[in-house]
Amino acid sequence: MTIAVDSSNIDAALVDLLNADASLNALLPDGTFMDEAPPGAKRFVIVSVLDARDIPRFGGRAYEDTLYLIKAVGLSMLNPNMKAAAFRLDQLLDDQVLTVTGYTPMMLHREERVRLTEVDDIDSTIRWYHRGGRYRVMQAIPQV
C-alpha cells in the first residue's frame, strides 16, 4: 500500500529552499518562482519541470524522478552578478538533501549546466542573462 503524496510538494520544497536563502536573495532580490516571474521582476530564479517520471513498483509508485530547469535570470541593465548567483544555486542544490513532506529524499544533483543570453523581445538593447542548470530530483514514496 502506498501513502498518498502530493507531487507539487516537491516543486514547493525547491522554491521554498531557494527563497529561504539570504545569500541568494541578496543576489536575486525578486525571489524564486515556478515557471514564470511576476511582471516587473528583474533578478530572480525560475524553477520549471522539464521531465517527470513515476517509477512503479507492485501496488503503487516507488519513487518520482523529476528533472528541473533551475536558473538565475537577470536583466543586463542592473548588471546582475550571474556568476555568483549560479554558484550559490549550485551550492544549495547539488548533492544536497531536499526534505519534502510525504517523501523520503533519494537524490538531488545537477546533470547539466545552463548558460545563455536572451535578447529582449521588445527592446533589443536589453539582454536577459540566464545561468543555472538542469537538476534531477528523486523522491521515494514510503510503503506501508
Add this chain to the structure above:
Amino acid sequence: MAILSGRYGKVLYDPAGTLPVEIVSISSWKMSQKTDKIDVTCFGDTNKVYVPGMKDCTGEFGGFWNSAERALWAAVDATTPGMLQLMPNSTEPTFFWEGLAYLDADIDTAVADAPKITGTFSAAGPWTMEPPITP
C-alpha cells in the same frame, strides 16, 4: 474474469516455508516452467521427434533496494528453502503459483539511479498453481 494489469503483482516469501509475506519494493517477476524435451528422432522420421522429460521451474523478480526489506538477502544465506509465492495481481489473491525455492540475489547500483535488486529462484520442491486446473 478479465485481463488485469501487473501493477498489483506481488512476491511473497517465508523462510520457514509456511506462510509467505510480501517482499516490498518489488516491481516485476517472471517464472519459467519449461519441460525438457528428449530427442527420440529415428531413421526414417520426416521431422525431429521429442518426448517430454522433466518440467523445470525457475524465475526471477526485480525491484528496488530498500534497507527495511532484507528478506531476499536472508534467503540467500538460508540452508533450507523457503516458500515463495508469485501473484500476478493481488486483486485476485486466490490466483498464484507457489512452492519451495532457493533464492539468489543481485544488486545493481549506479551513480544516477536507484539501486535495483534482482532475486533469482530455483524450485526446491513441487510447485503448484492455485487454484489448481481441473481437467
